[in-house]
Amino acid sequence: xxxxxxxxxxxxDEPDILEIISYNLQLSGYQVITAKDGDQAIQKxxxxxxxxxxxxxxxxxxxxxxxxxxxxxxxxxxxxxxVFLTALNDELSHVKGLxxxxxxxxxxxxSPKVMVSKVNSFFRRINxxxxxxxxxxxPLRIEPEEYMVYxxxxxxxxxxxxxxxxxxxASKPGRVFLRNEILNQIWGSEVxxxxxxxxxxxxxxRQKLGIDCITTVKGVGYKFEV
Amino acid sequence: xxxxxxxxxxxxDEPDILEIISYNLQLSGYQVITAKDGDQAIQKxxxxxxxxxxxxxxxxxxxxxxxxxxxxxxxxxxxxxxVFLTALNDELSHVKGLxxxxxxxxxxxxSPKVMVSKVNSFFRRINxxxxxxxxxxxPLRIEPEEYMVYxxxxxxxxxxxxxxxxxxxASKPGRVFLRNEILNQIWGSEVxxxxxxxxxxxxxxRQKLGIDCITTVKGVGYKFEV
DNA sequence: AAGCCCCCTTAACAATTTGATAATCTTATA
DNA sequence: TATAAGATTATCAAATTGTTAAGGGGGCTT
Numbered sequence: 001x002x003x004x005x006x007x008x009x010x011x012x013d014e015p016d017i018l019e020i021i022s023y024n025l026q027l028s029g030y031q032v033i034t035a036k037d038g039d040q041a042i043q044k045x046x047x048x049x050x051x052x053x054x055x056x057x058x059x060x061x062x063x064x065x066x067x068x069x070x071x072x073x074x075x076x077x078x079x080x081x082x083v084f085l086t087a088l089n090d091e092l093s094h095v096k097g098l099x100x101x102x103x104x105x106x107x108x109x110x111s112p113k114v115m116v117s118k119v120n121s122f123f124r125r126i127n128x129x130x131x132x133x134x135x136x137x138x139p140l141r142i143e144p145e146e147y148m149v150y151x152x153x154x155x156x157x158x159x160x161x162x163x164x165x166x167x168x169x170a171s172k173p174g175r176v177f178l179r180n181e182i183l184n185q186i187w188g189s190e191v192x193x194x195x196x197x198x199x200x201x202x203x204x205x206r207q208k209l210g211i212d213c214i215t216t217v218k219g220v221g222y223k224f225e226v
Numbered sequence: 227x228x229x230x231x232x233x234x235x236x237x238x239d240e241p242d243i244l245e246i247i248s249y250n251l252q253l254s255g256y257q258v259i260t261a262k263d264g265d266q267a268i269q270k271x272x273x274x275x276x277x278x279x280x281x282x283x284x285x286x287x288x289x290x291x292x293x294x295x296x297x298x299x300x301x302x303x304x305x306x307x308x309v310f311l312t313a314l315n316d317e318l319s320h321v322k323g324l325x326x327x328x329x330x331x332x333x334x335x336x337s338p339k340v341m342v343s344k345v346n347s348f349f350r351r352i353n354x355x356x357x358x359x360x361x362x363x364x365p366l367r368i369e370p371e372e373y374m375v376y377x378x379x380x381x382x383x384x385x386x387x388x389x390x391x392x393x394x395x396a397s398k399p400g401r402v403f404l405r406n407e408i409l410n411q412i413w414g415s416e417v418x419x420x421x422x423x424x425x426x427x428x429x430x431x432r433q434k435l436g437i438d439c440i441t442t443v444k445g446v447g448y449k450f451e452v
Numbered sequence: 453a454a455g456c457c458c459c460c461t462t463a464a465c466a467a468t469t470t471g472a473t474a475a476t477c478t479t480a481t482a
Numbered sequence: 483t484a485t486a487a488g489a490t491t492a493t494c495a496a497a498t499t500g501t502t503a504a505g506g507g508g509g510c511t512t
Contacts, residue, residue, distance in 0.1 A: 103340060104333075117418040124406045125415045145401045147443045159470060160445040197472055199488060218480065218487060385459055420462055425499060427460085444469060444498060 006123060009033045009050035011041035011067070012085065013059045017108075024112035025119060038062025042070055045077065052122055053077075054106070056085040081122055135170050138226040140213065142170055151209060161186065162205050165198075169214060169224035178221040198222075232349060235259045235276035237267035237293070238311060239285045243334075250338035251345060264288025268296055271303065278348055279303075280332070282311040307348055330414060361396050364452040366439065368396055377435060387412065388431050391424075395440060395450035404447040424448075 008030050012018050015036070022032040033048050035041040039061040045053060053071070055064030062070075064084055071077040083104045106118060132144035141150040147163055149156045158166060164186050169177060179198060187193055202214055202222060215223050234256050238244045241262070248258040259274050261267040265287040271279060279297070281290030288296070290310055297303040310331040332344060361368040367376040373389055375382045384392060390412050395403060403411075405424060413419055428448060432440055441449050 103337065114418075121416060121418055124409055143400075146449065147402045147446055148400075160443075161471065193471090194473060196474080196488085200472075200490085203489065203491095216488065387460065419460090422463080422499085422501095423461055426462085426501085429500065429502095442499070 006052070007031045007033065007048055007050040008052045008054065008119065009035065009041065009045055009048065010054040011035040011038070011059060011064065012054075012056040013037060014056075017056075020112055021115055024116050028116050028120070030119070036060075038064065038067040041067050045071055045080075049076070050080070052081045052083070052119065054083050054085060054119075057087075083122065132167075135167070137170065137173055137213075137224075140170075140209075140211075140226060142167060149209065151211065156208055158205065158208060162201055162208070165201050166205050166224075169222060173224050173226070176217050176221050176223040182221065232278065233257045233259065233274055233276040234278045234280065234345065235261065235267065235271055235274065236280040237261040237264070237285060237290065238280075238282040239263060240282075243282075246338055247341055250342050254342050254346070256345070262286075264290065264293040267293050271297055271306075275302070276306070278307045278309070278345065280309050280311060282334075309348065331416075333416065361393065363396065363399055363439075363450075366396075366435070366437075366452065368393060375435070377437065382434055384431065384434060388427055388434070391427050392431050392450075395448060399450050399452065402443050402447050402449040408447065 006029075008025055010018065010022060010025075010032060011034070012021075013036055018034050018036070022034055025032050033044050033050060035044050037060045038055075041053070041055060041059075041064075042062070044050075055067055057064040059067075068082055068084070071080070071082065081103050083106055085106050085108055087108055104122065106115070110118075134144065135142040139152045142148075143150070144167055147157075147160075149158060149163070149166065165182070168182065168185055179195075182198055183189075183191075183193070202216075206212065206214055213224060213226050215225060217223060232255075234251055236244065236248060236251075236258060237260070238247075239262055244260050244262070248260055251258050259270050259276060261270050263286045264281075267279070267281060267285075267290075268288070270276075281293055283290040285293075294308055294310070297306070297308065311334055312331050330348065332341065336344075360370070365378045367379075368374075369376070370393055373384070373386070375384060375389070375392065391408070394408065394411055405421075408424060409415075409417075409419070428440055428442075432438065439450055439452050441451060443449060
């Protein structure tokens with residue numbers, strides 16, 4: 001799945017639940033942060049800025065409902081996905097939750113597998129493809145929608161990373177992108193890869209395109225030009 | 227918004243739910259009619275001819291499922307959008323509902339915010355021109371109306387899911403559809419299916435068509451081209 | 453109602469592709 | 483020319499998809 005790197009904060013006061021769920025979510029490639037009460041949930045949310053927050057309703061310090069209310073009142077969490085964990089028959093909480101802008105509910109008990117599936121579907125729901133336009137430079141045409149590059153109308157297919165890299169560089173022809181910028185944009189600020197990794201991808205692009213459209217600026221970075 | 231004047235009938239036996247939801251839908255410019263049981267739902271549907279009918283499954287007099295069955299059996303409601311309200315874990319009802327011609331289902335509890343956006347998306351869905359027109363690409367002709375595909379005038383019959391998938395991909399030849407997009411479109415945003423399910427359907431399409439018209443873009447998705 | 457068939461989904465495993473790294477050359481430039 | 487930065491290449495591990503078979507359900511026929 002392309003869910004890599006998504007951060008999930010999960011707050012529950014039962015260590016067992018916390019561990020099982022967080023273990024399974026990690027297996028699926030998510031980055032999991034845990035909290036054992038409402039206060040900690042709020043604090044960690046501010047610290048890590050998770051993409052999804054799962055709050056148990058019944059927790060010490062602050063209930064999930066209170067925590068949600070506080071989080072939602074802050075602009076930075078206005079659009080964060082927040083879901084509640086509730087006991088099966090806890091109608092009261094449901095009603096309260098309704099008014100707090102929770103995005104969904106998960107009823108306990110729930111199997112780890114189902115939990116993972118549900119989380120997947122949450123992200124699926126909000127993952128909309130970014131509107132991308134074609135880049136046209138000389139004999140080169142880059143079609144983000146097709147994940148394809150055409151050189152003199154000859155289709156050339158690049159691998160995902162290669163394509164992303166090319167699109168990024170070509171988004172501003174002539175501008176030099178620092179290696180750090182490239183790493184942040186294409187690999188993400190939290191992924192750590194070696195120095196040579198960029199070079200190798202650059203090389204593959206040059207090789208596949210067959211033309212020299214990526215210039216090395218030694219000691220600085222790369223730029224795209226035709 | 228272009229939703230002005232759209233009539234929504236919502237049937238639920240819990241007055242609170244009814245009120246919250248109907249209030250929020252009205253805020254968004256919809257015209258809301260309410261019913262508190264299955265019989266009333268049917269009666270009001272006949273009276274007002276709503277554009278969308280939301281039926282709670284568990285209702286007195288007649289369940290949402292029964293009401294849906296009755297409505298669907300009448301020509302005037304053949305094409306009306308009908309969605310069910312179900313409890314989160316009531317998988318059985320989901321399955322039955324979809325087979326009765328429900329267009330989707332909504333799980334309770336649901337925040338008013340989410341409810342409104344769902345309703346919006348329902349209308350968005352039907353306002354778009356249905357792929358009623360045939361798709362003609364090279365030797366391939368897709369006839370959505372008869373659920374049939376022809377390759378060099380040879381009829382090929384695909385199963386429902388396979389057909390929907392093919393139509394979706396073929397609706398924009400060359401464009402890559404992300405796995406997430408496909409899941410949302412073909413399976414719905416709340417249905418949970420495993421990762422390999424798409425692949426298997428893709429494989430069957432490829433197999434039945436006998437030609438290579440679906441390309442895999444690894445790590446991204448699939449696209450249709452000839 | 454029993455039997456049969458088709459559709460959808462999943463599990464399990466195979467096959468493939470991609471991405472990252474190490475090791476070794478090249479080259480620009482101070 | 484010495485040196486650091488980048489280019490190349492081969493290689494391995496990880497990620498992703500392909501394939502096959504099996505099972506559950508529903509509907510249809512007998």
